Amino acid sequence: xxxxxxxxxxxxxxxxxxxxxxxxxxxxxxxxxxxxxxxxxxxxxxxxxxxxxxxxxxxxxxxxxxxxxxxxxxxxxxxxxxxxxxxxxxxxxxxxxxxxxxxxxxxxxxxxxxxxxxxxxxxxxxx
Amino acid sequence: xxxxxxxxxxxxxxxxxxxxxxxxxxxxxxxxxxxxxxxxxxxxxxxxxxxxxxxxxxxxxxxxxxxxxxxxxxxxxxxxxxxxxxxxxxxxxxxxxxxxxxxxxxxxxxxxxxxxxxxxxxxxxxxxxxxxxxxxxxxxxxxxxxxxxxxxxxxxxxxxxxxxx
Numbered sequence: 001x002x003x004x005x006x007x008x009x010x011x012x013x014x015x016x017x018x019x020x021x022x023x024x025x026x027x028x029x030x031x032x033x034x035x036x037x038x039x040x041x042x043x044x045x046x047x048x049x050x051x052x053x054x055x056x057x058x059x060x061x062x063x064x065x066x067x068x069x070x071x072x073x074x075x076x077x078x079x080x081x082x083x084x085x086x087x088x089x090x091x092x093x094x095x096x097x098x099x100x101x102x103x104x105x106x107x108x109x110x111x112x113x114x115x116x117x118x119x120x121x122x123x124x125x126x127x
Numbered sequence: 128x129x130x131x132x133x134x135x136x137x138x139x140x141x142x143x144x145x146x147x148x149x150x151x152x153x154x155x156x157x158x159x160x161x162x163x164x165x166x167x168x169x170x171x172x173x174x175x176x177x178x179x180x181x182x183x184x185x186x187x188x189x190x191x192x193x194x195x196x197x198x199x200x201x202x203x204x205x206x207x208x209x210x211x212x213x214x215x216x217x218x219x220x221x222x223x224x225x226x227x228x229x230x231x232x233x234x235x236x237x238x239x240x241x242x243x244x245x246x247x248x249x250x251x252x253x254x255x256x257x258x259x260x261x262x263x264x265x266x267x268x269x270x271x272x273x274x275x276x277x278x279x280x281x282x283x284x285x286x287x288x289x290x291x292x
Binding site for chain 1: 157160161163164166170171180181182189190191192194197200204207208209210211224225226227228229231232233235
C-alpha cells in the first residue's frame with residue numbers, strides 16, 4: 001500500500017491466548033513464570049499471566065510489514081503503558097506521521113478495548 | 128539528609144558490563160518460531176526466494192527477535208523460572224516497572240550468525256513522581272554483534288524502581 005502522512009495502517013487484532021504466550025516464551029527462551037503460570041500470577045496479585053512486553057514489539061513490526069513486506073525497520077521507540085493479561089484480545093492501530101524521502105515514521109498503539117497498553121514510534125525505509 | 132533510594136551500591140552500577148555469546152549459529156527454525164509467535168506472516172522468514180527478492184541474503188527474523196538476550200544464555204533458572212540477563216538489582220520497598228525500549232536495527236540477522244549481546248549500565252538516576260514517590264531509573268544498553276563483529280542492533284532499556292506507599 002502507498003504510505004503518506006495520515007495514512008492509517010490496517011488494524012490488526014490478536015487474541016493473546018495462553019498458547020501464544022508460551023509460543024513467545026519458547027521462541028525467546030524467557031521462562032519467567034509470570035508469562036504462563038496462573039497460580040504464580042495470582043500469588044503476585046495479578047488476575048492472570050501477563051504478556052511479555054517485548055512481544056508487542058513483534059506485533060508492531062508485523063503491522064508495518066503487512067503494509068510493506070519489503071520495508072526495513074530501522075528504529076523503534078517502544079513504551080509500556082499497562083499490562084496485557086492472558087486471554088485478552090489486543091488491537092494494533094497505526095498511522096503514518098512522517099515521510100522523508102523513502103523513510104516513513106509510523107505512530108502505533110496497542111489497546112485492549114479502550115485501555116492503552118503500549119505505543120511505538122517505528123521508523124522504516126521503504127523498498 | 129533527604130530520603131533517597133539511590134545508595135552508593137546502586138550508583139556503582141553505572142559502567143558495569145556483561146556479554147553473552149550464543150554457543151552456536153542461528154538456524155532458520157528459530158526465525159520461524161518467533162515469526163509465528165508474533166503472528167507475522169511475511170514470507171521473508173520462511174521462504175529463501177521471497178527473502179532474496181526483498182533484498183535479504185536469505186531468510187531472516189522479525190527485527191526485535193535478536194534483542195531477546197536469554198536465547199544466547201544457558202543460565203540456571205531462579206525460583207521465578209527466570210534464567211536470563213539481569214543486573215540483580217533489588218531495592219527494598221520498591222516494585223520494578225519496565226518503561227520501554229529504544230531499538231536501532233542496523234543489519235538483518237541471517238542463518239549462520241553467531242550472536243553476542245553486550246550489556247552496559249549507562250545511567251542511574253532518581254526523581255520524585257507527581258504523587259511524591261521516589262523513583263530510581265536504570266538505563267541499560269545492549270549491543271548485538273555477530274561473529275564478524277558486525278553490529279546488528281542496539282537496545283536501550285529503561286527500568287523504573289518505584290517506591291511503594
